[in-house]
Amino acid sequence: MNCLTQRQLIAYVEDRLSPVTKRNVESHLDHCTHCQHQLEQWIDGLHQTEETMWEDSLSTNMDQKIIQMLSPYPVRVLNPVTPSHQPPAWKQRSITIMKRMALATAALTVVVSGGMLVSPTFASYVNAAFTNNPIGKADPVAPVTNSLLEKLADKGIVQAAKNGFAQSVNVSATDQGLTFAVHEVVADPLRISIAASLKDKNGKAIDSFMSEMIDRSIREPLITIKDKQGNVLAPSEEKDARYPNKPWDVSMNVTHGVMTLDRELRSYFDDLTKVPDELIVEFNINQLDDIKGNWKLSVPVDMKKAKAAMKTHEINKAYTTPQGLKLNVKQITFAPSGVEMVIDRTLAANENNAYSYELVDAKGKVVTAWDSTSVIREANKRSNVISDVKWDHTQSTESGARDFHYFYPIDESQNLTFKLGSVYTEESAKLNAKLDANLLEKKEVISAEDQGDQFTFKKYQKDPNAVVDFEGYDGHHRVNDDGTTTKLEGYDLAFEATLSPVTAAMGPYQNWTITDETGKKYEDVDYLINKTEYENGQAIFGGTVFLKNLTTLPKQLIITSEKRMVEHKNVEWEVPIYSGK
Secondary structure: OOOOOHHHHHHHHOOOOOHHHHHHHHHHHHHOHHHHHHHHHHHHHHHHHHHOOOOOOOOOOHHHHHHHHOOOOOOOOOOOOOOOOOOOOHHHHHOOHHHHHHHHHHHHOOOEOOEOOOOHHHHHHHHHHHHOOOOOOOOOOOOOOOOOHHHHOOHHHHHHHHHHHEEEEEEEEEEOOEEEEEEEEEEOOOEEEEEEEEEOOOOOEOOOOHHHHHHHOOOOOOEEEEEOOOOEOOOHHHOOOOOOOOOOEEEEEOOOOEEEEEEEOHHHOOOHHHOOOEEEEEEEEEEEOOEEEEEEEEEEEEOHHHHHHOEEEEEEEEEEOOOOOEEEEEEEEEEOOEEEEEEEEEOOOOOOEEEEEEEEOOOOOEEEEEOOOOOOOOOOOOEOEOOOOOOOOEEEOOOEEEEEEEEOOOOOOOOEEEEEEEEEEEEEEEEEEEEEHHHHHOOOOEEEEEOOEEEEEEEOOOOOOOOOOOOOOOOOEEEOOOOOEEEOOEEEEEEEEEOOOOEOOOOHHHHOEEEEOOOOEOOOEEEEEEEEEEEOOEEEEEEEEEEEOOOOOOOEEEEEEEEEEEEEOOOOOEEEEEOOO
16 A cells, blocks of 8 residues: 655645545555654654744843753752653644644743743753753853754754754745745754745745655755765765665745755765765755746855764673673764764574663663664653654674664763663564454454464454545545545455563564465555554554455465564663763
8 A cells, every 4th residue: 555645744734635635644544554653753843843942032141040040950859751652643643733832832931920931041951951961061052043943953953053053054046936045054974954945936935845846856866965076975875876865854844934854964974084074965956846947056064063073982892682682882972963872783694683772871860762663652662762863774784783873962971871671582483373264254253372472363344433534435545646545455354463571562463474275375465553552561453454456265364473573671781881071
């Protein structure tokens, strides 16, 4: 089933779709956890954006006077709220999330005596208190006047902008009455963020074209990154790629009429010391929506200041877990917009494994944490992770793999200890569920069990009391780019899986093989997950198996699995990795 494009998701959240198209999109979202995850990631980005939209309505030194009257940690006596692992439903988050954020922003205005006492300096102070990252003796570096990225970007880019790493650009190109402009850049060797806009001849911002433009960049070299000598740079693992600079992420802030373009830079350089002092980002746009023209821009990016602020510390602490997983914590890098951890794994042939860990300070407080991206949200232990650094976080090495993990900025003045959490290993499984077609057609439930993992299967039947997603809904549909749908033929099989406490909270269906009694294998399959829960240390999955183009059932459908992922919890290894100033 084709997933929704970013343009469709953004239009849906901004409530810009027709009623029919909106229902079509919601129908797809009801059944596709991948698109639900993409939507929630984008909404999370909006939430982070709203959190950083501070207004400087104080006098020049009033915020400093307030700070001087408060203790270094004004909120340390508060008990931090443990975030719930159970997120709200995607429908609840999509349209209403903006209203909630607007109310939250408004609520901040009454924090101090009913007055609006919020400024970049005061915001930095409050942020430092909550993140255990005090400002220190020196005053924060004054931000660029009216910084757009300080209002719109994630908190790592925001902190970099506040600390003086925002660069004003203000270059533009005008054709056919449309002006494409780049206003501001924040960049360090880990990533780059650009604030841009498109306006018509009356100066009105146009917000509809950018997602389509980014989609076109897969086929056309619309955005390239070069060094000062004009050499096109390419990620190290994509030297032969025709269009190496395609994976830019885009988001649009309608209120400000500004879009942000983001991508990681780390994959371009095996060695961060090789990052050039100057980069050039070139835009070569010849079509905006249906309008053809010529919009070419060269955006200079000065990397010298960010490179000078970046600090890499070698660690090289190794450990072999009781399960045989060999880890080498290689290094930690502090950059203006985030922190990078590099960890090597030594793997056996064809072995699949993963791990979780925390970085804790001298008081044992968790500063940041990593967990496998395969672990469902409800059970995932990740915190303070930068989700916008989107590239292959694992590279092959001669002895196994090298993992790259990215976190929002943390205080360099504290001591840090690496604390291993869980180890996930691939173990043998013997699932063999034989589903008799006659029993399925009679809507009987067929059960199977393997090493404490419980599975049930039955013919899927739409809940008669459920709200109809859209008029004429009668099965699975592919949502086309224009919002129309195409019906897909096939067979639906409902399932539920309750995993044992030792089985990792990862989708077991990823290892399923489906055949019939003759041995014929069915590979054109979609797994549409509508339930992921984590209760009492056990993961519960529910959804449907959609076998496309299967119109007549064989005598038996046989679901087997020879592998499952096991979680080994609380692996006891911790080691100091960094000593603060």
